[in-house]
Amino acid sequence: MSAALIFGILIALMLTGMPISIALGLTVLTFMVTMTEVPIESVGLKLFTGLDNFSIMAIPFFILAGTFLTRGGVARRMIAFTSSLVGHWPGGLGLAGVAASALFAAVSGSSVATVVAIGSIILPAMVEQGYPKRFGAGVVTTSGALGILLPPSVILVLFGVSTNTSIGALFMAGVVPGLLLAILMIGLTLAIAWRRGYPRMKRATWRERWHAFRESVWGLLLIVIVLGGIYGGIFTPTEAAAVAAVYAFVITVLVYRDLRLRDVPKVLLSAANTSSMLLYIITNAVLFSFLMTNEHIPQSMAAWIVAQHFDVWTFLIVVNIVLLMAGNVMEPTSILLIMAPILFPIATSLGVDPIHFGILMAVNMEVGLCHPPVGLNLYVASGIARMGISELTVAVWPWLLVMLAFLVFITYVPLISVWLPHHLGM
Amino acid sequence: MPFRVLDRLEEILITTMIGGATLIIFLAVVQRYAAGFRLLYPVVSLIDLSWAQELCIFMFIWMAKFGAAYGVRTGIHVGVDVLVKRLEPGRRKVVVLFGLLCGVLFTGVIGTMGARFVYGLMGTDQTTPDLEWPSWIIYLCIPLGSYLMCFRFLQVAYHFWRTGDVPHHDPGHVDDVQELDGKQAIAAIETARAP
Numbered sequence: 001m002s003a004a005l006i007f008g009i010l011i012a013l014m015l016t017g018m019p020i021s022i023a024l025g026l027t028v029l030t031f032m033v034t035m036t037e038v039p040i041e042s043v044g045l046k047l048f049t050g051l052d053n054f055s056i057m058a059i060p061f062f063i064l065a066g067t068f069l070t071r072g073g074v075a076r077r078m079i080a081f082t083s084s085l086v087g088h089w090p091g092g093l094g095l096a097g098v099a100a101s102a103l104f105a106a107v108s109g110s111s112v113a114t115v116v117a118i119g120s121i122i123l124p125a126m127v128e129q130g131y132p133k134r135f136g137a138g139v140v141t142t143s144g145a146l147g148i149l150l151p152p153s154v155i156l157v158l159f160g161v162s163t164n165t166s167i168g169a170l171f172m173a174g175v176v177p178g179l180l181l182a183i184l185m186i187g188l189t190l191a192i193a194w195r196r197g198y199p200r201m202k203r204a205t206w207r208e209r210w211h212a213f214r215e216s217v218w219g220l221l222l223i224v225i226v227l228g229g230i231y232g233g234i235f236t237p238t239e240a241a242a243v244a245a246v247y248a249f250v251i252t253v254l255v256y257r258d259l260r261l262r263d264v265p266k267v268l269l270s271a272a273n274t275s276s277m278l279l280y281i282i283t284n285a286v287l288f289s290f291l292m293t294n295e296h297i298p299q300s301m302a303a304w305i306v307a308q309h310f311d312v313w314t315f316l317i318v319v320n321i322v323l324l325m326a327g328n329v330m331e332p333t334s335i336l337l338i339m340a341p342i343l344f345p346i347a348t349s350l351g352v353d354p355i356h357f358g359i360l361m362a363v364n365m366e367v368g369l370c371h372p373p374v375g376l377n378l379y380v381a382s383g384i385a386r387m388g389i390s391e392l393t394v395a396v397w398p399w400l401l402v403m404l405a406f407l408v409f410i411t412y413v414p415l416i417s418v419w420l421p422h423h424l425g426m
Numbered sequence: 427m428p429f430r431v432l433d434r435l436e437e438i439l440i441t442t443m444i445g446g447a448t449l450i451i452f453l454a455v456v457q458r459y460a461a462g463f464r465l466l467y468p469v470v471s472l473i474d475l476s477w478a479q480e481l482c483i484f485m486f487i488w489m490a491k492f493g494a495a496y497g498v499r500t501g502i503h504v505g506v507d508v509l510v511k512r513l514e515p516g517r518r519k520v521v522v523l524f525g526l527l528c529g530v531l532f533t534g535v536i537g538t539m540g541a542r543f544v545y546g547l548m549g550t551d552q553t554t555p556d557l558e559w560p561s562w563i564i565y566l567c568i569p570l571g572s573y574l575m576c577f578r579f580l581q582v583a584y585h586f587w588r589t590g591d592v593p594h595h596d597p598g599h600v601d602d603v604q605e606l607d608g609k610q611a612i613a614a615i616e617t618a619r620a621p
Contacts, residue, residue: 013528014505014506015506015509015510016505016510016521016522016524016525016528017505017506017507017509017510017521017522017525018505018524018525018526018528018529019503019504019505019525019529020503020504020505020506021494021503022503022505022525022528022529022532022533023505023528025532025536026528026531026532029532029535040539041539041542041543043536043539044536044539044540044542044543044568045543047536047540047568048487048565048567048568051483051486051487051490052483052487053483054479054482054483056486057447057451057482057483057486060444060447060486060489061448061451064444064448073618076614076615076618077618079615079618080615080616080617080618080619081618083615083619084619112597112598115598116597116598120605120606121606121611121614121615122611123611124606124607124608124610124611125606125608125611125612125614125615127608128607128608128609128611128612129608129612204619207621208619208620208621210621211619211620211621212618212619215618216618234459235455238451239451239454239455242447242448242451242452242455243452243455245448245452246448246449246452264445265441265445268441268444268445269437269440269441271444272440272441272443272444272489272493272496273440273493273496273497273500273502273595274502275444275486275489275490275493276440276489276490276491276492276493276494276496276497277493277494277497277502277503277504279486279489279490279493279494280490280493280494280497280503283490328508329506329508330506331504373508374506374508376597379597379598380597380598381598383596383598383599384598
């Protein structure tokens, strides 16, 4: 009963287009004032204590690192490196774009940053070489989504924080599925390019490859620092994120000199803007899940589902459908923060591995980023490509289908997600 | 003019907070590892950075509260606009205005709750665990940040009522990332490849 009421208020408020964070907070206030005896002062305190967690602070740090890297020439050097390796295959630039997106995703925590960084270079270059714009835009939009699966990933940090799952283990778990998806996308891109006879680049000599590698090695090292540092127990994910932010500053300002020192405050401000928005959603989502727990909603839903003798696979199908539907109206952070605290207890009571569930949610979010009406990657790519959303929607469908097939695969083969972290003893 | 000063202060505060927090955690990590070397240990171990985590969290919470207010001004707080976009302009204006006023209401209520909470704390000598700073000063960011956010929502609502425009944040637009045409893009890739 109270669940229906809470969700009723939330959905009604959200449909007015107000910020999701405000809708969440206002739902909690309304419900608490009218229906419960919980002292309202505890809400004010929660707004502070909700963020009082060092793990959450990985988010602003990773965003800062990503903001530096997006503005520096790291993406350009990564594209040069990948194109020296695969550029001479059919559709070479497209393949280089997917591979460079995967590399950039492994240093930045967000999909949008990946689309901006790689897309703004690879797309005009592809059009210049005679590729249809649609093809380029499809490649860029979907391969940018690798950003939330390959570590570091803001979405995985959020999942870890809201379900008390190890962020380090989640990061490791993202590696194999991320690489697998990158390979699938490269395969599809290659197949399409082969059939349609898209241009190749001149084969690079080994000397050129070595040079391109040397140029991009500073960016590539960041992958080693973050993953190696966390896995090697040198630092916690949050510390790794802070080190990544400082390192990103050093390479873009001091090593590559793509950014002037006086532009740094602008970068800080822009990263602070994005991070604060996310942290504000987090505080209000914490309030919301406090209300949910207070009303015993996740527990009673879990009990109900267990009593129905739902098997795990049916449950996971339902989860996928719910998340994909939510992906039609909301952006990933909000979906994750609202849904994870509700779905996670049910999933674990049915025996789903927490890490597998996290990866499953991340892949769902990835799909949601690439399709209308709210897929953020789509909007960003449409800005870069100067294409309408409906045209772009048609352009992405081959890759989107592959992603959906991949989602089914991830759902039913937990081993892909849990193998690496379990193998590493996490 | 006083508004411009407020805008600048807000920007300076959140920029300092994110930059400072990053530096502090970075230095704490460096210090911990420097202490691992026998040669450096006598020097490094004198510096106690056990408070770094706490300070970092506080700085980020302050950044988040004031940054959220800044975000209202830049239009970065996104909502579900699928339905609103389909409404006819007259109704749309009413709904959007309602949403903005809900923002005013929520942040106003939270600000007041926070203010009462801080007022209650001021009478006690409660301090933070590591830094041992008075708690009420740290918690001050809730009323201050929320009231500022409330003011920003009012500003945006007023502007919307007058002109029909709301601030809009374009995630695809990044300053300093110059737009390349095809030839420049190819050249950018080629130069990074050519030894």
